[in-house]
Amino acid sequence: MTAADSLLVHASGLVKRFGDVEAVRGIDVGVRRGEAFGFLGPNGAGKSSTMRMIACVSPRSAGELRVLGMDPQRDGPRIRARLGVVPQQDTLDNELTVRQNLQVYGRYFGLSRDTVRRKAVELMEFAQLSDRAEDQVEPLSGGMKRRLTIARSLVNDPELLLLDEPTIGLDPQARHLLWDRLYQLRHAGVTLILTTHYMDEAEQLCDRLVVMDGGRIVAEGSPAELIARYSTREVLELRFAPGHQRDALPVVATLADRVEVLPDRLLLYTADGEASLAAVHERDVRPASTLIRRSTLEDVFLRLTGRSLVD
Amino acid sequence: MDNASAAADPGGTPAVARPVGSVRAALLVVEGLWAWYRRNWRATVVSSVVQPVLYLLALGFGFGSQVRPGEATQGLPYLAYLAPALLVAGAVQNAAGESTHPVLSSFKWARTYWGIIATPISPGQLVAGQLLWIALRLLTSGAAYLVVAALFGALTGPGVLLSLVFAVLAGMAFSAPLVAYSASVRDEGQGFNAVFRFVVVPMTLFAGTYFPVSQLPVWVWPLAWVTPLWHGTELARAAAFESMSPLPTLGHLAYLLAVLAVGVLLTRRQFTRRLLV
Ligand SMILES: Nc1ncnc2c1ncn2[C@@H]1O[C@H](COP(=O)(O)OP(=O)(O)OP(=O)(O)O)[C@@H](O)[C@H]1O
């Protein structure tokens, strides 16, 4: 097995154009077997466009792409047979029951009636939807539908699972249930590629991730590496009444490696939060409240894209 | 590459997924649509079977009682003259219904087509399955209509079985181009009203279902001749009344098959263009 073979997904100079819009502008990505790989980025960064090319439902405009060692253009059906896909927007059949959705979908993969019947039972268990088996999908809650979409993506026992914002619209409890399920899958050896807007999710789930912005990859590494490279050990948050944070800016600017200005607060990036806070007080700055915390991916994201994900 | 290490295995049973042949793939799409139909068939029976039967009753028995058999009715009682034609008109109307909103919805609201092409099934196979499904719907609705018409004594003989084949062919010659159109619609489908108002309704009124086209002003004739309905009606009556002659039959068949072929090609192109972006 060569190095390239152990890459389940290998893109180089990958480009996607929609007319004049260049959604993906030449990215290089390698995803190894068994890892959980993340795409982060603000709206319109090109995450879904990339995911759809990997899922072999969107022809690339330029560059190279290999998925499971094959060329999506030539071997699309053979690749798709071994993929699980959770698209950003659900494509469930709302007029069928939960069980029918799983069975019908499994049949498209060439599975026998017997197999899909068994599979449906297992997957409803997995997604905690067994008690809704014979219910129509339409009136299910958004979170239940999302869980069903994820269950459905597993019907063919995929080697590679593509999840485009899997936990979008889920309440915290449902998100944690989902994370739990994704851990289980990884443990079973499934390779995961996911996009998300939740930094905690990325930190929890991803072994490695890339940050995309404007169709390009702007950083790559493990969550810990990215934090080490693009942020400081600690962050001192100074909260002010909205608008007043700018008054304090010139005074505290020299107390940290870097300062980010948010609508209601200043973020001071520093190795030692306590020391910086003492210095702030010494200079007679009186924020409404303060907080010292460790750097997170959120801070990396802010640094790299100039945008906060929460706004 | 090693396949066995695969397996999302939440519950245990490993599935062996693989792409299937094109014919199987199309049949699997039909199976998926059947799963829907099994739950919802009641709602479709009224429009697809009851409606043509009501026309047969009102016009065949009611209005027909005032019509004397003559040259215009090929020497037959009006009921017998009308029965095979309504079979074709029903098929074309059903084709119109099945080829518009359900198709647009599968792209736009239900988005089920997007789900299907994420599996090994290709857009071309999806098209084959969708069209095959419509053909099956036309076939079963037509057969149900024939059973009812036979009970009313409206049928002249076993030739109507061949009429049924022609009705499905005419319906599909109308369906395929319409599915291609529906696949190109990006708005909410406002154009469908125009299709029904300005194509389907005039066609069923003037393309030879209730009276021969020759009763109309000469300038209307070509308008009737381009409709699949007229060709299907000519074929269905000839088959039902056992009055088929080779040349017209071949002509009608060739026309319907040509329109169907063009429609299928257009549909494949529209589906591929819309789904693989
Ligand atoms: N089918 C399409 N036709 C035209 N433009 C498109 C299409 N799909 C995406 N785009 C454009 O490509 C760019 C990238 O979109 P994409 O959906 O890949 O972003 P994303 O990173 O997934 O964003 P989000 O976080 O909002 O989901 C955007 O400018 C978008 O408008």
Ligand SMILES: [Mg+2]
């Ligand atoms: Mg997206």
